Amino acid sequence: MPEGHSLHRLANQFNSVFAGHLLRLSSPQGRFHAGASRLDNHRLISAEAYGKQLFLTFDNDLVMRVHLGLYGAWDFGGDEDFRGASSIGAPRRVGERELPTAGTGEAVAPYSGPPEPVGAVRVRLVAEHGWADLRGPTACEVITPEESESIHSKLGPDPLRQDAGRDEFGRRIRAKGSPVGTLLMNQDVIAGVGNVYRAEVLFRQRLNPWLTGKSLDTEQALQLWEDIVTVMSWGVRYGRIVTTADGQEGADLPPGEALYVYRRAGLPCRVCGTPVAMGQVSARKLYWCPHCQAA
Template identity: 60%
Template sequence: MPEGHSVHRLARQFGDVFAGERLAVTSPQGRFAQGAALLDGHILIGSTAHGKHLFLEFENSLILHVHLGLYGAWNFGGDASFRGASSIGAPRRVGEREVRDDAGADNPAYAGPPDPVGAVRVRLTSAHGWADLRGATTCETITDAEAASVLARLGPDPLQNLAGNRESFTEAALAKRTPIAALLMDQKVIAGVGNVYRAEVLFRQGLDPWLPGTALPAEAARRLWDDTVAVMSDGVRDGRIVTTPPRYWTASEGLPAPEDSHFVYRRQGLDCRNCGTPVALAELGARKLYWCPSCQSA
């Protein structure tokens, strides 16, 4: 499932490409026809993300709310004014790395979007570009009040890092007997963390993933929040989850190869990069959990 950094990058891309534009909004698949009709012909005035939720705000006080889930993805394209990723989402299909395509720069004779391919839930079209959504768990047109209700159910987002968020996370985590690895995946406790960030920040902080929240020292919870802010911010910048420092990379320039990018995620059975102990794998909450039994024993 795309993690919070990808959704924040989506919000930024929508702002860069479509903010201030009057959009044609359609549902080629047909499943979102009523919701699309409410937005069709209106100007996009803002795009924000909170955790894994994307909110596209239109001038008529309605909002397109999208949660990509496991299989959702946005595809983009346009003329020479379009810049950015051509696909964000659905890691199982397009890979963790965003797919980039600046072909518009070489195609000044842009004649509009291509015919829809597959089950396109919603298509947004401006005079200069287009965006198609497929496979999302949630795609709905909602009011400001309904958006506020969604946000009220979510915990603080590390990529907003607003005043009080750190302490809100600390208080919520320390109040539960749930293992800290499960708490990091609880969107009511912290919004936007997924399976990769969960495994990596726990390793980086040397925390036993099975430690109950009630046993976590408050200062350790604050450091965990701070590290999550740091690595997710890197993800927004890079368009990839990279949690290892350059000394672990075989590449001499740019970002590391995928196999060098993580400490424990999907490295079960391989030697821990720090101590050599085989990385462990278990299931927690129907998701795979990776950790080093030696480095994360406290």
């Protein structure tokens, strides 16, 4: 499923293209007809991401909550004033794709409104200059701001939010006796980290995945948090996960050179040459270097 950086890119795109605009909502598939009718012809106030969830707040004091899950994705399009990606969603479906002319002020083709829906479009949002189609989410519902706040309160801190607290993360992870390789996937401990960032930040911090949260000292926990903030911020900037380099260099790295250990089982560690290992943690494949991350 998309990791937290993709959800923050989604929120940025909704705020850039749709915030402040009157939106027409429909459910071509039919499964979100009741929800779409409650939001149709209302103005989008703001979009925000929290962990792996997107919250769209409308001027009638209602919120559309979307969790993309393993297969959900948003597709976008519009006229020459539209800016942003053409698709953002689950990696096993689309990952992220940029419009060929994104940011140039040129339309891909003459714009006469959104195209006919293709496939099972759960909800379609249409504004004056652009449109967005949602397919395959795990969750898509209309809730109140109070319900939205309740969901936020149950999640761990999101490293990409200004209101996130590293001390709170340190407290939560150091209170647990589970392995850190498990805890980084626990959205109650930290919101937004997925399988790729889990493997990569543990390698970057030279932490063995089976160390328990309780075994970390305060400095280790806070350094882990700061590194997660750093690499996930690169993800927002580049539109892809890059952990082996920063700056503009990171954006230009080919896929095979952008990560240290993820999906590199059996290949030599980029630092010491030891074959990268793979195991199952939290029902997901985890990759690590037995030498660099020795217990």
